[in-house]
Amino acid sequence: MRVLLPLLWLLSACTLTLEAVYPGHGITGLRTQDTYCTAGNTRLDFAFDLEGRLDGLELLFLPEGFAPHQARPGERYALLAPIHAGRVQGFLEVTPEGEVLAVSLTSPGSLSLGPQGIIVEPLPHRRLWLRGYTGGLRGPYVRAANPVRPESSPHCDPTW
Template sequence: MEVRLPYKIVRLETQPTYCTQGNTQLDFRLTLDGWVEGLLFYWVPDGTPPSEALEEETLYLERPFAGPEVRGFLTVSPEGRVLGAGTQGIEVRPDRRLWVRGVRGGVLGPYVGAVNVVRPDSTSFCDPSW
């Protein structure tokens, strides 16, 4: 049985890098056909299904969003936490991918993955903005 939702999220995009030396404001934009009551984000290592995200790798933004374009940012830590504290030192970090789900009437929509991966940048001049 297929459930047809009264909205559709497509073309989630993010910047190409995140910093490994401190927190990063991760810019995103997506195309939303319709409106949702909230957006549920998943910040997971590339190749990890969003359904396996750890609690600290998720963030729910509860407020109405209407299309056609939604822009914003999440603050992410080098360890992969959403809105988490940064750590000291430089470690090898995996490529990551941002995912989102719309919420309307308490029903979660399908997972929509960003069209690009976000690569770690350990340089001292890391500036991941678009």
């Protein structure tokens, strides 16, 4: 008993910390089509590779040269739905003025949202940024590899 008492006293001075780590995610290879139409609405295609799983996705369609922390509330769009690993493809429906009319993800699952009325300033060059959410934790911002330039031709067809 005398040996056990000092051991209990030493063990009480020790602290055991357990940290639960929620599985992470990784967004890589984000690309968009190169142009959008200034004469009418454009279905702006994008794609990226997802490692892991997301509970939600934040999309920012910003003027070129702006960083995510400079985004105004109207330049952000959030999707709250599970998105599974693999090649994710989708599109933003945007007006010539930069208003986002809809967002759709077409794979690996299907998610589509109707008009949300997000308005952004009509500056010529723009870039798409994404940030994923998993278990309430935000991942890093991921910038599209290419900017989106305006196309003023009346026969504009910027499909991928």
